[in-house]
Amino acid sequence: MWRSYAFRVTVQGLLTLWAVTTFTFVMIRKMPGNPVEVVIDQLIDRQQLSYEEARQQAAGLFDFDPGQPLIEQYADYMNKLLHGDMGKSISSAGTPVANQIKxxxxxxxxxxxxxxxxxxxxxxxxxxxxxxxxxxxxxxxxxxxxxxxxxxxxxxxxxxxxxxxxxxxxxxxxxxxxxxxxxxxxxxxxxxxxxxxxxxxxxxxxxxxxxxxxxxxxxxxxxxxxxxxxxxxxxxxxxxxxxxxxxxxxxxxxxxxxxxxxxxxxxxxxxxxxxxxxxxxxxxxxxxxxxxxxxxxDYTTMQGIFLVIASAVVFxxxxxxxxxxxxxxxxxxxxxx
Amino acid sequence: MKRYLHLLLVAALAFAVLGMMAPARTTTAQEAPSGVFSGAFDYLLPPEHHLNSFARGGLGTNLSSTYRSFVELPHAFYMWASNEYVPLLGESWGFADDGSYYWTKVNPDAKWSDGSPVTADDVVGTYTIGRILGWSQFKYIDKVEKEDDYTVRYYFIDQPSLVAERLILKEYIVNAANYADLIAKAQELIDSGATPDDDAWSALADEIREYRPEQLIASGPYVYSLDDVGDAYMTLHWQPNSLFSDSVNFGEIRIWKGETEATTPLVLSGEVAHATHVFPPATQEAFQDAGIRLITIPRGYGPALLFQHDHYPWNIKEVRQATALVIDRAENAFLTNGMGATPTVYMSGLADISVPTWLPQDVIDQLDRYEFNTERAEELMRSAGFERNDDGIWADADGNTVSAEYKFPAEFNDFAAASLNAADQMNEFGFDITTRGVPWQQCAEDIRNGDFELSIWSWASGSPFPARQFWNPLQRHNYVGLAEGQKGINFPMQFEWNGEEVDLDAMITATGAGLDIEAQKEMAGKVALIINDMMPFVPLNYLVSVEPFNEKLVAGAPADDDPILKNPSGSDHFIIYDLLTGVLRPAE
Missing domain, CATH: 1.10.3720.10 (MetI-like)
Structure with a gap:
């Protein structure tokens, strides 16, 4: 009896986590602006670059393509997550999200x-x-x-x-x-x-x-x-x-x-x-x-932190x-x- | 049970008391010179904070343009009052006689913190990596070559440019030995004829961004390691090998972490000597009451009321001119941020501080200053076919009222206050304006997409050149300067003006082309007159950085009339030069 309850609760918890993860993934990307646009605005304001210059410079700072189809981004993310990899921070290239959380x-x-x-x-x-x-x-x-x-x-x-x-x-x-x-x-x-x-x-x-x-x-x-x-x-x-x-x-x-x-x-x-x-x-x-x-x-960092919060709430x-x-x-x- | 709860209660109280009673920690003195300069900036903590100068999270992110020169020197520093560069890492520089290249010579006495000399290889190496990362300098130059041990040539793609000169002289030079492998790979890739579209190029760019140097090798008089980056502050330590090691008067630079809300108590408690944050008027008063001097310097930009020109009636010049006349800019500036904003005077599209430098006197005399005048505005509205309806709202012959939604970034206190006041004043005159605050990212996106009727964003810029000041917002937020499919304010840049066909986009670009300053001034005069007449946006006010400077901690701050205070905040901030050259010193 307890085992079946535990199993049910675990499955429910995992489903909740998947739903939350998917929902936050989509919602985060529906927010106005993206990591590159935010930096373009900052570069324009602080360094007086033209939009094209700022865009070029911002692209050089990120290992992230905002033009990649959402479904591809999602598949990449879930694939990595299933392998225990929360990805790397977008705004601090090379910094694993897991390290940030730790x-x-x-x-x-x-x-x-x-x-x-x-x-x-x-x-x-x-x-x-x-x-x-x-x-x-x-x-x-x-x-x-x-x-x-x-x-x-x-x-x-x-x-x-x-x-x-x-x-x-x-x-x-x-x-x-x-x-x-x-x-x-x-x-x-x-x-x-x-x-x-x-x-x-x-x-x-x-x-x-x-x-x-x-x-x-x-x-x-x-x-x-x-x-x-x-x-x-x-x-x-x-x-x-x-x-x-x-x-x-x-x-x-x-x-x-x-x-x-x-x-x-x-x-x-x-x-x-x-x-x-x-x-x-x-x-x-x-x-x-x-x-x-x-x-x-910073989409990946946000997703990582939301995942930890959701896991804590579910647990x-x-x-x-x-x-x-x-x-x-x-x-x-x-x-x- | 009750006993355990009592124990918990006692433990909780002990926890709080222990925290409050802990003794204050003292600052240990570092190497000579003595004294600590304390500033503030919201730097990142490790692991996001690292020592890669080329990647986000590195020096550019964490030291801001105000503190970075203390660690990594650029070639020169610009003085706005005299329009000249003064040397930092560079000894000399200039354009080639035929204008085909620009050259810089590193000061032969310059050394890195590890004792090795700074050479042309460091400069070339810096640009080799910059090319892979798509630096904006490569819009103007296509080749960076070593001429001798200290001299470097930058070959122009097209014609020489003062804007390119500034980009070159203001670039921070990085120690090539610290990035030797990456520079070698980058050079190999460039030599192979690869382009930014190639996968190998992207892969190397990723490798550069993910590189984490173990140590920082500094050309400036200060250096730090990640161990010096604390939760509350980070410390830059004096090092003896820099060109400026003998002139600086502080053994440490302590940068407290935080935005305005965290910095305010630090300034008031005397922990922070100087801060560049935007403080609200009430806080500025509190600083003054505490005996802290406020130094005002230009921010380089201000809020502008943007019209979306596809929307009637904002596509009518007289309506825009009337709008400029019915907004009392002195009131608007005061409500924007008290001392932190000044009303725009010349309405030329050029920051008022740049007007005497760049505009001929006859042009200045012709500029309409749009002083607050509702009667003149009424005349303009009537001349455009508008009358007040029974509700007192201006309407055209078909009964269409002058109505609009005014969208503003809700998080930007100054822009929000400027918008609300401008809308109030417009409504008082008889327009029907409703305001809507949105997240700033949404506002920026909507402006770029042209999805607004009225909005607010910056005008002018922290660059001394008219081309860069006119550019904002006429090119920055207009179809000519945006990505494909974005229209921004959609102000037509080709039109007839005073019986002459003009291409305003080309004219603005021409104000920064070549090296003929007189020709640039003449063109700037024409552009200013057109903007002044067409009023494609209303430059509401110009922001001033009101910076607390605690003279009980640091002496030598410039007097209010010191020309260096004409420099705006940012990469030309007076702190950079005055600290490096020893003007600033610990107070006695």
């Missing part, structure tokens, strides 16, 4: 992943506490704070952190917070490197947590309030079960169900990074790389299905009794 993905996983874990944990704990003591000063203050935090865009927080805490209050030097790691430390499993990595991730993580924790708090609070009104909670109380057991085994577990799906989707999107935050803090993540690839119409959704079944015994995998 370079940037860990930073995004670390920063956005840490941010998500912290944000989710804080949100669940505070949301539950607020629901439990609903109507209290604690609840009212935190509800207002959560709404406020959720309502402020993350890039405003990022800029405020840099301009107020960094520039005006001089709480830190820019050199210590911009980028993924300090320039003078040697990469490896040594304390200075790890400290530098954590130090440089601090502001992106704080910004991410600030921008998302409000949503988790409010969702958890409303879910917990709804769970607290359920009959089985009353029954549990009537049976004289300890408060702690009711809170963890009855309330917490059931209230978290709606958050699990959301968490799974969020985990999927962790690999996409947080584009604006990465831009502002010069954090070398995949989100920033994707935005740059879109700007330069995390499968994980969510499995987790849901574990958390709620009423849910049977595949709808079977």
């Amino acid at each position: 370079r940037y993905l860990p930073w995004t996983l670390f920063s956005v992943g840490s941010g998500l874990i912290i944000s989710f944990t804080l949100g669940v704990l505070l949301g539950m506490a607020m629901a439990y003591w609903r109507g209290s000063v604690f609840d009212n203050v935190l509800t207002a704070a959560a709404s406020l935090m959720y309502g402020i865009p993350d890039f405003i927080i990022a800029l405020l952190l840099l301009l107020v805490a960094g520039v005006q209050l001089k709480l830190f030097s820019m050199e210590d917070v911009l980028g993924g790691v300090g320039q003078d430390v040697h990469a490896g499993l040594n304390l200075p490197y790890l400290k530098s990595v954590v130090q440089h991730a601090a502001l992106p993580v704080i910004t991410y947590v600030w921008g998302t924790v409000g949503g988790w708090i409010l969702t958890m609070k409303s879910s917990t309030i709804s769970t607290l009104g359920e009959d089985y909670i009353m029954v549990a109380k009537a049976r004289g079960l300890p408060e702690r057991r009711i809170l963890t085994a009855y309330v917490g577990r059931n209230a978290m169900l709606p958050l699990v799906t959301r968490l799974a989707i969020s985990i999927g999107f962790v690999v996409g990074g947080s584009v604006i935050i990465e831009f502002i803090f010069q954090y070398p993540g995949l989100g920033r790389q994707l935005a740059m690839a879109i700007g330069t119409r 995390s959704n499968i994980l969510a299905d499995l987790l849901f079944g574990m958390l709620d015994p009423r849910v049977r995998v595949g709808g079977e009794e």
